[in-house]
Amino acid sequence: MAPGGSESGFRGPQVCSIVGITYRQLDYWARTDLLRPSLAEARGSGTQRLYSYSDLLELKVIKQLLDAGVHLREARRAVACLREGGDDLATANLVLVGGGTLLARSGEEIVDLLRGGQGVFNIVPLAGVVDELDAAIVAFRSAPGDEPVRRQTAPGATGDLTGGAALPRAAGES
């Protein structure tokens, strides 16, 4: 298989090493409707799933939530909110409050929520997630089966990431 050749999406094992999850997790999440591949689903043994760039982004968010000790049930709600979220995700923060999810654009918005709300807030800064994901993709393309951690090159040089799904990187994070 050619690591730099086909641009038609990402297959299961590729997704696993890019996002940093196990194949069992990816499979379980696809079977339980947490996140199914948007480009092509498996139709039996031997076929292959194809994930888009935005799929990877959602998977990365899920992994971050799991690493932070958040339950998969909350991750399901987060994914649902991300899909409605629109296009400029890199500058927003995903906020989970008891029973609801929303995208906060500014820090002051979060402070307002903290003042009035009772309950626990789970907040995911999406800019960092996008950064990590792009760096992991670039590292994977340069060395698919080797050391995954490489220096962070500007992903804008790669042109098209996955056709039409690539998000333009915003510069500032504040």
Add this chain to the structure above:
Amino acid sequence: MAPGGSESGFRGPQVCSIVGITYRQLDYWARTDLLRPSLAEARGSGTQRLYSYSDLLELKVIKQLLDAGVHLREARRAVACLREGGDDLATANLVLVGGGTLLARSGEEIVDLLRGGQGVFNIVPLAGVVDELDAAIVAFRSAPGDEPVRRQTAPGATGDLTGGAALPRAAGES
């Protein structure tokens, strides 16, 4: 300072109905060293555990975290941080970031963390926790065996929340 402090503390089943957890949870948490009663531990069948007011506060924080879908492992770290915190917990926010815990006194502090941090933030406004806990204690004393398990949407209009029983609420909430 603590409601109910005039007596010798809170016993297991009382704690369960005040905090809103099951006896099995309380027992499991005591056995796995998440939170052991600080006043008296069980020394065999028939004896009884005695929990202090600050025990109840920690238990309430744990329950809030669980309700928000946070794993028990994170709750263990949160408890450790709460014990190191000062006395004025009611004005602070408990913040869990990947691998670390801290108490943030102001909203701006949280915004600063959000700017630079990469990872998921779990934030617990402790003022709301104290409110709910005091209200539950007052409700329990007026109707010890009557009150069913109340939902998270505390009535709040109980009136004499701070009537000689609760901690003095210092900071405005909105």
Add this chain to the structure above:
DNA sequence: AGCCTGTCTGACACCGGCGTAACTACTCGG
């Protein structure tokens, strides 16, 4: 076609976090 390799699939097992149900031990009123 036959082989090889990569990928999906199914069955089994494991562990954390409890629920349920018995059992046990202490306390209290009489």
Add this chain to the structure above:
DNA sequence: CCGAGTAGTTACGCCGGTGTCAGACAGGCT
């Protein structure tokens, strides 16, 4: 001193989420 009630303890099992492993299958290569 004895029965009732209460509270802690043990035993067993369930369920969600994964690791492990063997098996099934598509597609490319010879």
